[in-house]
Amino acid sequence: NAGVTQTPKFRILKIGQSMTLQCTQDMNHNYMYWYRQDPGMGLKLIYYSVGAGITDKGEVPNGYNVSRSTTEDFPLRLELAAPSQTSVYFCASSSTAQHSYEQYFGPGTRLTVT
Amino acid sequence: KQEVTQIPAALSVPEGENLVLNCSFTDSAIYNLQWFRQDPGKGLTSLLLIQSSQREQTSGRLNASLDKSSGRSTLYIAASQPGDSATYLCAVEAAGNKLTFGGGTRVLVKP
Numbered sequence: 475n476a477g478v479t480q481t482p483k484f485r486i487l488k489i490g491q492s493m494t495l496q497c498t499q500d501m502n503h504n505y506m507y508w509y510r511q512d513p514g515m516g517l518k519l520i521y522y523s524v525g526a527g528i529t530d531k532g533e534v535p536n537g538y539n540v541s542r543s544t545t546e547d548f549p550l551r552l553e554l555a556a557p558s559q560t561s562v563y564f565c566a567s568s569s570t571a572q573h574s575y576e577q578y579f580g581p582g583t584r585l586t587v588t
Numbered sequence: 589k590q591e592v593t594q595i596p597a598a599l600s601v602p603e604g605e606n607l608v609l610n611c612s613f614t615d616s617a618i619y620n621l622q623w624f625r626q627d628p629g630k631g632l633t634s635l636l637l638i639q640s641s642q643r644e645q646t647s648g649r650l651n652a653s654l655d656k657s658s659g660r661s662t663l664y665i666a667a668s669q670p671g672d673s674a675t676y677l678c679a680v681e682a683a684g685n686k687l688t689f690g691g692g693t694r695v696l697v698k699p
Contacts, residue, residue: 507686507687509689514691514692515691515692516594516690516692517687518689519686566632576622576634576637577622577632577687579624579633582629
């Protein structure tokens, strides 16, 4: 199993550009998450999904959008990139077992907005 | 709002010493607490998950304790090795299968 995969690994964007960060998991997990990690900080939840067709905001959703058309994929969209979105983005997934699960993380996408 | 704090932010020890990493959280109404390891430029690897009804979990040289009433967890790593050098993050699940993370403790084990 590949687990959770993310593409691209690195990206530099100019202010105002848009892009989509891809995330795929092959563990048939219903729950998927997007986090961002700023230097020296913990992770903050951007958006999450409890199943195909269902998404909800996390702690820091402004400037981002998500969709979940399949169980496997959970892309994160940045519409108008801003320097404040420079960060490392992690996708994660977990099983449906409530409150006894582990979250499995992808390797991250390092994004710089200049 | 749940807040998770990890002190110290960085720690350096000689090889062979035991490591003690601390995590505190403000809202004791949690379902579980999880410890992660993060290597530079990499994702997170889950080390231990402690359910709210448990007091501790062990895996090899790792032992994590949980005192929910005081809002504290401690990760012990016995007989540290240079390969233990990494950042260690704790996270709590308070509601809705969502995790709140601490800022991490960066550990350096010197040979």
